[in-house]
Amino acid sequence: MNKSNALEQILSPTSVAIAGVAPARAGQFNTGQLFLDTILEYGFKGRVYPLNPKGGEFSGLKVYASVKDVPEPVDYVICCIRAPLVPQLINDCAAKGVKAVCVFTAGFSEIGSEEGRELEAEIGRLAQATGVRIIGPNCMGIYSPKAGLSFATDLPKDSGRVALICQSGGNTLYLVRAAAERGVRFSKVVSYGNACDIDESDLLEYFIQDTETEIVAAYIEGVNDGRRFHRVLKGLSAVKPVVVLKGGSTRAGRGAAASHTGALAGSDQVWESLLEQTGAVRVHSLDELVDMMVTFRYMPVPQGRRVAILGVGGGATVLATDECAAAGFALPPLPQEIQQELLSAVGSNAGNILGNPLDIPPVLSSDEKYRELLRTVLRWDGIDFLLYQVPLRGIMLSLSVACSIFDSQMGNIIKVSGESIKPVAVVMHYLTSAESWQAASDFQRKIYEAGLPVYHSTASAVKAIDRLLRYHQRHEILRGACPERRKVLRSPEVARGSPKATPTSE
């Protein structure tokens, strides 16, 4: 089957077989069994067939000796058998009419031996010859919530608009779990490993037309065909935001990438200019990749770079101001009349700082007064967006008392932001103990369910929002259009600086 046409079906299989399901040896795991149990527990709605030459029964299911013995059609096979046995499995799959095989098995080009490279080349040739598409080897394969297919039981069951392709299984698991905590849900996720057949370009090309996907995130160590990758990435970036983390950006890292996925990683300079030319957004860590998924998904594009910071804690707002300024955002001073309005809303308590940043200790105003203050700030035409900071363990109160206060403040923010067209981003920071992470997790759910982006530091929030603004500015120039809604106004502080955000060094 042609790769591009195949992907639509491959990413939504209705029947799955797992090759290499066997009893675990003492103190170890059988990954075939792990995949099987994961698929069942996650709730795959299609048919599932364990495979093992010895037959028998596993997790209540009949085990078939070969994929060819399965009485019904099989769409997708997860391969957990040893590397030298994989070519035979591909041939069996071809005979059975299987659409794709996810080769979880490692021990191919990444081990660096001639044998490993040849074995990988062989299964690549088999894919070409038979039309059985291969994902991997050395990968986790497909997470497709709509199809009910997952490689971990704790990934969200509901679908979303973000697609992820990832050359590392561990990074895939982290990225999905971390982004899910902040409200990102996925259309399709592919952990694609060594990419001997279906590669990064095939996947990115598929997402150009995939109507379920609005945002694409990628962790890539190396590409098979630089020219095609450039063309496809440019085509995809023209229609959807694409965020790329390049693994192996240093010489040493490229060596590590070769051992990991056999990737020919390419120099960092080449990558920098490639991503720049194609209009993709480059990030430099997994957490930045998560931040951009959250930002493209939840943060409306501010009209410009003027921000008001509202938070709790004088020190926190001082540092936030530094971080905003360093990222090229301006904090316009609150005009006298706005200060007066705020003063009449919340009164003249000694702890209140009614400037910009604004610091209103949480115990010093009622819900009604706080909402009045919020409305006044958001109405003020001197700012383009609001950053709201919650310093969860930066106050002396016990966590439970702090939570009850922040909970009502959060309710006010959610209510008032819903009435305003101005973007509001929430920074949930000063997290320390496991208990505070539990509280943060509950808050985060409320925040993203209300449609707001949530970050874990002001620095990461403003870095992400800066990238969002640059992305839209760049793509409007590319399109020759500049709708008022998305116009990026430059503050004097930014105009002075270099085109990239750098810390103000005065």
Place this chain on the structure above:
Amino acid sequence: MNKSNALEQILSPTSVAIAGVAPARAGQFNTGQLFLDTILEYGFKGRVYPLNPKGGEFSGLKVYASVKDVPEPVDYVICCIRAPLVPQLINDCAAKGVKAVCVFTAGFSEIGSEEGRELEAEIGRLAQATGVRIIGPNCMGIYSPKAGLSFATDLPKDSGRVALICQSGGNTLYLVRAAAERGVRFSKVVSYGNACDIDESDLLEYFIQDTETEIVAAYIEGVNDGRRFHRVLKGLSAVKPVVVLKGGSTRAGRGAAASHTGALAGSDQVWESLLEQTGAVRVHSLDELVDMMVTFRYMPVPQGRRVAILGVGGGATVLATDECAAAGFALPPLPQEIQQELLSAVGSNAGNILGNPLDIPPVLSSDEKYRELLRTVLRWDGIDFLLYQVPLRGIMLSLSVACSIFDSQMGNIIKVSGESIKPVAVVMHYLTSAESWQAASDFQRKIYEAGLPVYHSTASAVKAIDRLLRYHQRHEILRGACPERRKVLRSPEVARGSPKATPTSE
């Protein structure tokens, strides 16, 4: 009382009075009551006296109308009454022979009014005239576990070797809580606010001779006397590591600092060269400040910049390699004979990468084999330290299964690192859900109890270890000594770069 002589007593009071304890108004808190209950719950062993002109009883204690009415001596007064009433309290404290007053009350120079500035100057003059030392105003005061005194109930009860001075109460609370989770314990912590009397220089000078303190951390927005600060910081840095986070490093941030603590923040250039000249270590975020407390406390100084990365997850080790290289660390390739030794220890499983970085999936070796592998790596004279990475939610297993595996690996690391003189740093990362933070918290306790430093990302670990190496290199040059133990070898990768660590851009 003379400030420097006074601090020893002030930081270990044996009796405390709280001015302004009153019933809370509906939906609000009375901070006096909050301080009172906190001190009692934390377990202060001295006497505690609530003060309120109306008298009565609070939390089971008799309330005195004035500090002068307390029948026994009072060392330390926490002032939660309104700003205009503070001068009278200082006078009463002078009459009573109180040593120091922590003025929690806000509404002084930080509000920017002539009135506020004058009131602050007045209490400063009163401190000078009466000898009653003032901490603050606009601060939390003293956390001194040895004295049993705290401003939050959840701060550790055991003492340690790190002192912290902090111009923000919220930042103080976060720093202590975050550092405590990673094993840092404190000698004395002072949240000192606007610093109208006891200031940053007084405190730093005190820590020069304080034998309980080995490491000093500081969050500073502005200084009262630049020349003295320079002299004191230089003197302190000569004998103990001092780590400084400057709040208000940008022009906008300086404005915010003025509203927060009335600080005259000074240009960032001046600060950069001041910290460079004095030999203090500058950091740029609260989390970097915590990382340096952990590093100076738990990380032995490696002999050089050659690191081995041992972890789980190919993608994680690729990114870790990039991060090490970008921070100026070298990952020497594993020599053939070491690879052979490792191979004979753990066997030739397909998932193992026996290079540098090393990636050994947790299910592929027994405890005994894993310890053999660890011993071989640590014996190898090609490296100066080991980074061990735990990707808690970067594997497909459920959290509880993952934890049981990582727990035994961690046991092996702790055991083997105890036998080796080579430093081992642990990176506990890929934390996502609240449950994974709970597991991480339990692991962290084991790690720091075994005397190892723990970090939440490889990037932050290598940044901190880079600062540690630079610190010792610099201070050995200053001292004209270069003991073999602490010699900082430069890898070729570093020698090529700029003196500051910058990402390798090739």
